[in-house]
Amino acid sequence: MTVQELAGGLGAEILVEGDLSRPVETAYVGDLLSWVMARLPEGAAWMTVMGNLNAVAVCSLKDGACIILTENAALDDNARQRAGMEDIPVLRVEPGSYETALRVAALLGETA
Amino acid sequence: MRELALNVMDVAQNSISAGASLITLTVAEDSAADRLSITLEDNGCGMTEEQVRSVVDPFYTTRTTRKVGLGVPLFKMEAEMTGGSFSIRSQKGKGTVLEAVFVPSHVDMIPLGDISGTVRLLVTCNPTLDFLYRRSRDGREFTMDTRELRQILGEDVPLNDPEVSEWIAGYLEEQTALLKEEM
Numbered sequence: 694m695t696v697q698e699l700a701g702g703l704g705a706e707i708l709v710e711g712d713l714s715r716p717v718e719t720a721y722v723g724d725l726l727s728w729v730m731a732r733l734p735e736g737a738a739w740m741t742v743m744g745n746l747n748a749v750a751v752c753s754l755k756d757g758a759c760i761i762l763t764e765n766a767a768l769d770d771n772a773r774q775r776a777g778m779e780d781i782p783v784l785r786v787e788p789g790s791y792e793t794a795l796r797v798a799a800l801l802g803e804t805a
Numbered sequence: 806m807r808e809l810a811l812n813v814m815d816v817a818q819n820s821i822s823a824g825a826s827l828i829t830l831t832v833a834e835d836s837a838a839d840r841l842s843i844t845l846e847d848n849g850c851g852m853t854e855e856q857v858r859s860v861v862d863p864f865y866t867t868r869t870t871r872k873v874g875l876g877v878p879l880f881k882m883e884a885e886m887t888g889g890s891f892s893i894r895s896q897k898g899k900g901t902v903l904e905a906v907f908v909p910s911h912v913d914m915i916p917l918g919d920i921s922g923t924v925r926l927l928v929t930c931n932p933t934l935d936f937l938y939r940r941s942r943d944g945r946e947f948t949m950d951t952r953e954l955r956q957i958l959g960e961d962v963p964l965n966d967p968e969v970s971e972w973i974a975g976y977l978e979e980q981t982a983l984l985k986e987e988m
Contacts, residue, residue, distance in 0.1 A: 727879055728807060747878050750863030754875070775864065 694801060696759045696782045699738060702800040703786055703793065705761065708768050711782035717758045720797045722790045726751050733757050738797055740790045744768035744783075746775055753779045761797075763790045808918025809843065809907070812883065815876040816845060816903065817927055819860075823849025823901065827935045827952075828927070832920055834909075834942040840889070841907040841917065852895040860893065880905055887911035921977035924949070928973060932965040940981065947980040949973070 697713040699705075707713070718736030723729040726747050733739055733755035740761045741748060749772050752760050759782040762768060768776075768783060776783050786793050813830065820828045825847035833842045852860070859865040863878040881891040884905040895901040907914060924938045928951055938949045951964055954973075962969060 725807065726875070726882070727812075730875060730879075745882070747863050747875060747882055750875055750878065753864075 696738070696784075699759070699797065699800060700782075700784050703761070703784070703796055705784035705786045707782065708762070708785050709773055709776040709781065709783035711759070711776060711780045713782050715758045715782070717801065720794065720801065721757075722794050730754065740793050740797070742766040742790070744772055746772045748772065749776045749779060749781060749783075752776075752781050757781070759784060761786060761793060763788065763793050807915065809883070809915055810918035810920040810923040812876070812880045813843060813845065813920065814923045814926065816880055817923075819876065820845065820847035820849050820901065821931060821934065823847060823851070825849035825900065825934065827937065829937040829939070830924065830927075831939040832917070832941075833939075833946075836943050839908055839910050841909050842904060843907075844902065844904045846900065846902045848900040851897045851899050851901055852893075853897055857893050857895050861891075877903075883907070883915050886913040921974070921981055924977060925970060925973050929965045929970045932963045938977075940984065942984040945984050947984070949977065949980075 694717050695713065696715050696717055699717050700707055716736065717738045719734050720740065721729070721733050721737045722740045723732070724741050724743050726743060729739070730751045733751065735756045736758045738759050738761055739752060739757045740763050742762065742764055744762050744766050746769060748760060762783065762785040765785060765787050773783070817828060827848050829846040831844040860877045861881050863875050865874060884891045884907050887908040888911050889906040889908050891905050893901065893903045924936065928936050935951045940947055954964065958969065
C-alpha cells in the first residue's frame with residue numbers, strides 16, 4: 694500500500710505531498726523523538742503529535758514512509774518546508790494515535 | 806532522550822570532535838527556583854556565528870556519514886518544552902559554551918538520569934582529555950577534576966585504569982548522595 698492509498702483509506706488531510714507513491718511497510722506510534730529516533734522502522738507510517746522540524750529530521754534519518762499527525766496536531770512552517778525538501782509526506786487526521794493505529798493496521802492487513 | 810544524561814553524552818562528543826583538551830560540565834539544581842541547568846564548556850576549535858545558528862538545525866551536521874544531527878536540536882527542544890531555555894556562545898579558536906536550563910516541575914521534564922555514569926564514561930573513554938565536573942544542589946556542591954586526579958595518580962596510571970574508573974564511580978556516587986541528604 695502506498696502513502697497515497699493510506700491517506701485515502703484514512704481520509705487524511707495531506708499537508709505535504711512528498712513521495713506519495715512510497716510503499717508503506719509497517720507503522721509506528723511515538724512522541725518522544727529521541728525514543729522514536731532509535732526505533733522507527735524503515736518504510737513506516739509514523740503516527741505522532743510532534744509536528745516540528747526535529748520530527749521531520751527523525752523521519753528523514755530513519756527513512757520513514759510518512760508522518761501522520763494525529764489529533765489535528767499542528768505542523769510548524771519550517772517543518773512543512775523541510776518535509777517538502779526531503780520529499781516526506783505529512784498527513785493529518787482528527788482521531789488520536791490509538792484509533793488511527795487501529796485503522797492503519799486494518800488497512801495494512803495486520804492483525805494482532 | 807529518555808535521560809538528559811544520555812543527551813549530555815551525545816553533546817559532549819561535539820566538544821571532543823572540536824579538539825577540546827578540557828571539557829567542563831556543570832549540573833546545578835535549585836529547588837527553590839525550580840531550575841536545573843546543564844552547562845557544557847569546552848576549549849575546542851569553536852564556531853563561527855553562522856555555525857552557531859545552524860547547530861540547532863537538525864539538518865545541519867559536521868558528520869559526513871549522515872545528513873541529520875539531532876543531538877543539539879533535541880537538547881534544546883527538551884529544555885524549551887519544560888519552559889526552560891537554551892543558549893550557545895562560541896568563539897572561533899577559543900571554544901564553546903552551551904547551556905540548557907530546565908524547569909523540573911514541568912510535566913514534560915525528562916529525568917536527569919545517570920549523569921555520574923556519563924561523567925565516568927566520558928573520562929574513561931577519553932583518558933587523554935581533561936574533564937571538570939561541577940555538581941551542585943541547593944547550595945551544596947562538589948567537583949571532580951581530572952587534572953587533580955592526574956597529579957595524585959602520577960604519570961604512570963592512566964585515567965582509564967579499571968581501578969581508577971571504579972574509584973571515580975564510587976566517588977561520584979558518594980558525593981551525589983551527600984548532595985541529596987536532608988539538611
